[in-house]
Amino acid sequence: MRDKKETKNGITEVVLAGSGGQGLISSGIMLGEAAILEDKNVMQSASYGIAQRGGLSIAEVIISDSEILFQHVESPDIVLTLTEESVKLYEPLAEKGVPVFYDTMLAEKRTGDNFYGYPFTEMAGVLGHSGMANVIALGAMAVRSGMIKAESLEEVLRERFAGETLEMNIKALYKGVGLVSG
């Protein structure tokens, strides 16, 4: 992982995979906006990379200190998978050292290095809304990869939400942060 990072010159390539309706694109946009707050360059797109089947939906985010040239992720540095199908697609990367986050309620348990399974959706439900599963996951991934600060994500949440919804989302974010750092 370390080696890989160095050769990539401060570029982090993120894949958020699951099925349509799981809010992956908006999560990708939030992640991108957070990176912008840290003066990074960002490219966000939907994936046409690896075979697109069934209801598979993939949001890609590239975060970089320098200009981003190509629009798509070529070798992911960190992956979030929210369906069994998408875990299957990306699990070979775990062996190569890429952290693969997945939802233990939505996919079968994986053992082995670099798998990070948490019941994101269930945890979000307990906090008030299962739709915040991605926010928990983003919090965990931010800490694990060091790609952005949790505070930047918090700022993006503050731009998007207000009142109780905002409070809930911030709780969700730091719940995610706690999963990895705690």
Next chain:
Amino acid sequence: MSKVERKVRLIQGNEAIAAGAVYAGAGFYAGYPITPSSEIMNDAARLMPRVGGIFVQMEDEIGSIAAVVGASLGGAKAFTATSGPGFSLMQENLGVAVMGEVPCVLINVQRSGPSTGLATKPGQADIMQVRWGRHGDQTIIALCPGSVPECFLLTVKAFNLSEKFRVPVVLVTDEVIAHARQNFAIPEPGEIPLVERKSPAGPPEKYRPFDAEEDGVAPLAAYGGEYVFHISSSMHGPDGYSNNNPDNAIWRIKQLHEKIEMHRDEIVMTNTYDTDDMDVLLVACGATTGASRAAALEARRNGIRAGVLHLVTIWPFPDREVKELAGRVKKVVVPEMNYAGQVAGEVQKVIGPDTELTRVNKYNGQIITPRDILEVL
């Protein structure tokens, strides 16, 4: 904590185009929805009434470009956006804009074809249709953004060129750039100069809408002012009335071409990357620009000195720029998302049939990657 005001935002290619049109002063949009251009229309529907402009969802693309031409003659900066099938339907009335010298901007977000094709997937197979899609002798200006920021900047440029030279301008993008999001700060008002069409100044009874001035461009009045005028799709004289005289036709056709040729150097824009010491030249436009630049950098890491020429303007074709750079290298590569090599064909025309050209063509609805290009370097 209060909400922060910040300028740099993540913006989608299509959104950037709509924002660019508003920045350029557009006051009219007419269109018909089609993937992958629909976000431009949705944004126009939201933004036009907010800036005092008008949005009309027309019954089809034929009517859309017609309404755009009508609105422009009413004095508004007008635009429409479409993709493949809709672009085909617009050709006849885009010809009216050419013949009547009516400024307007048409955005064609290229998707995979032919016909309905892979409706949501990218392609770059309309390059020739942009140039030659209409019947009859005519010419066109077409710009091709290679990134999201360029979507904004070239939309403003398209309006400016269109107003300045009294011509329709086509902004040719593709699904990849249309749907990608990048960080971009929309310039402050006034940061980019805006161009307004030349209005007539002489006595109204002397006004003739096709009396070109020294710069090749005739001033254009707007319907409803003190200047009364005729615009015609039929062959017409300087006064806009039908004219079947062969000499008049010669004057007219030449005038349509010459005003573009006269300003060629202002219209033709290119970007170059690492071309100073290169051995291999990559010629790219649209989404393949990014892949080409990434491939060239990687190639340099492997000891191959590659450079990139990005065709920002694709029509008129940057022939001199291509010729000059191609003359300095051993190998020219043209990657593009079509089967026939529409850009490659133009490049070949410029460098001559005996100089070898390497083509990278992909037409499965998938984007050309840096790896696809590296394979041939």
Next chain:
Amino acid sequence: MLQKTGEKYLKEGVLPHMWCSGCGIGVMLGALLRSFEELGYAKNEVVVVTGIGCTGKADDYLVTNALHTTHGRALAFATGIKAVRPELKIVALMGDGDSVTIGGNHFIHAARRNIDVTAIVNNNFNYGMTGGQASGTTPGGKLSSTTLYGNPEDDFDISALACTAGANYVARTTIAHGWEMQQLIKEALTKKGFSLVEVLSPCPTNYGKRNKMGEPLDMLRWLRKNCVPSDAYAKLGEAEKEGSFIIGKLCERDKPDFNTRYAEIQEKAMSV
């Protein structure tokens, strides 16, 4: 009082016009120009939008603003002008091929959208300009250069179409009813919203010749004989209605036009 001639809207030195003797287009154009004059329209506040065909040639004779467009699309161009120039009087002059055959889609949608444009359709039951082919208004069984053995298709009722589609004003008249035609055109011009005047008109050269009305006056007589004012029409039996044309004002409403409604949209959008 001096009779209004409409001459001040005619271009000098262009007469004689290109239309065949006995053609109705010139008569219709005369009624339109007299209407302009009676309503006191200035040349610069009118835009005449034409399509392609014998009717579509009319702009060449005018000194008002004009836009000569493509076959069937005049109303779509007119829509764009009106949208940004609500204060102008926009007239779309079209043939039956233009308006309801190739351009049928724009026609029904312009009526539905209730754009404040006056459509004047010269219905001569065929394509005059291209040599008398059948159009969407050639009646079933009739002859044309593409229905040599009789038309296997039935015709559109242009006025009924506009009325159903939502026009604010619809009237039908004929070249043989000069005074009435002018009154209806004036009403249409002053009516806000989409208005249509369908003018039944002779094309002796093509439609007339092929359907045993080849002399310049034959089609005029046929129109006079078969046109029935709306009140009288209601009293006709079914058999008598067959083959006769109802004329006069056929439909009128006062729905707000597109521009009025869009101004409200702008206000809403600016307040959010």
